[in-house]
Amino acid sequence: MNKVLTWFDDRAGWNRPIRALLKYPVPEHAHKNPMFAMGSMLMILFLIQAVTGALMAFYYDPSPEEGGAYSSVDYIQYTLRFGWLIRGVHHWAASLMVILIVVHLLRTYLYGAYKKPRELTWIVGVLLFFVVVSFGFTGYLLPWDQKGYWATKVGTEIAGSVPMVGDTLRSLMRGGEEMGVATLTRFYAVHILVLPGAFLVLALAHMALMRRNKLAPPLMRKTGEPEKSVPFYPTHLVIEAGIALVMILGLIWAASQFPAPLDLRADVTDSSFVPRPDWYFLFYFQLLKYFPGDLEAVATVLIPLFFFGSLVALPFVDRGEERRPWKKPITTGAFVVYAVAIIILTILGAG
Ligand code: HEM
Numbered sequence: 296m297n298k299v300l301t302w303f304d305d306r307a308g309w310n311r312p313i314r315a316l317l318k319y320p321v322p323e324h325a326h327k328n329p330m331f332a333m334g335s336m337l338m339i340l341f342l343i344q345a346v347t348g349a350l351m352a353f354y355y356d357p358s359p360e361e362g363g364a365y366s367s368v369d370y371i372q373y374t375l376r377f378g379w380l381i382r383g384v385h386h387w388a389a390s391l392m393v394i395l396i397v398v399h400l401l402r403t404y405l406y407g408a409y410k411k412p413r414e415l416t417w418i419v420g421v422l423l424f425f426v427v428v429s430f431g432f433t434g435y436l437l438p439w440d441q442k443g444y445w446a447t448k449v450g451t452e453i454a455g456s457v458p459m460v461g462d463t464l465r466s467l468m469r470g471g472e473e474m475g476v477a478t479l480t481r482f483y484a485v486h487i488l489v490l491p492g493a494f495l496v497l498a499l500a501h502m503a504l505m506r507r508n509k510l511a512p513p514l515m516r517k518t519g520e521p522e523k524s525v526p527f528y529p530t531h532l533v534i535e536a537g538i539a540l541v542m543i544l545g546l547i548w549a550a551s552q553f554p555a556p557l558d559l560r561a562d563v564t565d566s567s568f569v570p571r572p573d574w575y576f577l578f579y580f581q582l583l584k585y586f587p588g589d590l591e592a593v594a595t596v597l598i599p600l601f602f603f604g605s606l607v608a609l610p611f612v613d614r615g616e617e618r619r620p621w622k623k624p625i626t627t628g629a630f631v632v633y634a635v636a637i638i639i640l641t642i643l644g645a646g
Contacts, residue, residue, distance in 0.1 A: 383550025407618030444561035577644030
């Protein structure tokens with residue numbers, strides 16, 4: 296084995312950089328707190344999505360015709376051996392990714408990890424958040440069932456109601472005026488090519504920035520106090536591998552107990568169908584109800600701009616040294632308002 300590795304290293308010279316990556320010191324407070332493993336779990340979930348997605352792509356047919364997308368997903372779910380498992384894991388890992396990205400965002404937020412010199416790490420994180428949510432939005436249409444079709448119709452109509460550029464945006468997303476073969480092709484291309492590419496570039500940049508600037512110190516650490524650390528390999532990796540194993544077993548269990556749903560095939564003439572998005576978009580669907588007619592642009596443009604804008608602006612607004620949330624009433628208050636509003640809207644939307 297050693298001979299093979301030496302042969303390989305003589306030609307590639309990867310031994311040293313790989314060792315340097317693995318030797319990275321992990322601060323003790325991060326090693327002991329599973330909340331600090333959420334970033335790595337997100338990376339593992341992405342790999343799980345890539346593998347299960349590639350396996351499904353062998354069978355998936357991105358066409359809205361009879362015998363196309365819907366039948367291929369039906370085949371994967373009910374006929375293909377272990378198809379239910381692959382699709383189930385892909386389904387539940389998508390939801391888990393949204394949950395963990397929120398947990399990770401909250402963890403970094405509460406540690407004030409967005410402050411100098413980590414502003415860029417935070418901003419790249421906000422972009423990753425956008426990419427993860429877009430995976431959910433584009434994936435929802437792919438089975439071409441009632442749920443996915445009608446939710447996407449509403450989703451693209453929301454984009455269409457944006458003042459000035461709305462029409463262009465909607466036909467760009469749909470590939471024309473109406474939803475059809477071009478829409479499905481575009482959503483599929485974005486889902487399997489554009490978003491994974493963007494994710495990889497952003498995630499690598501995110502981690503390079505994180506390593507360069509190191510993790511933020513614990514909240515209560517006095518300045519100047521020396522910080523203990525453990526090596527990433529093997530000490531910290533064992534912990535992360537353990538958490539990843541539990542997560543993977545949990546996904547397999549979820550896929551076996553709660554099969555990924557598949558509604559009836561999309562009936563484009565059935566306008567009585569009540570559109571229902573995936574759970575993490577429920578709050579937004581609910582919010583839209585409060586802004587009918589001329590007010591729609593408030594919910595489609597102003598609120599999302601304000602929400603993402605405030606996330607991007609956070610490191611430049613909250614610039615003081617103080618990182619303890621209880622000493623920063625304004626940012627912590629804003630956080631509570633966002634969290635309560637999203638939770639209440641989600642509950643109302645689900646009801
Ligand atoms: C799927 C997307 C993401 C991946 C794969 C990812 C990955 C990671 C990893 C591996 C770390 C180091 C360990 C840890 O703290 O967990 C980290 C740190 C960090 N992440 Fe993310 N992250 C993602 C999304 C986000 C988002 C949405 C934000 C915030 C908007 C964010 C902000 C940060 C910050 C500020 C740090 C530095 C933490 C510190 O210094 O304590 N990340 N990320």
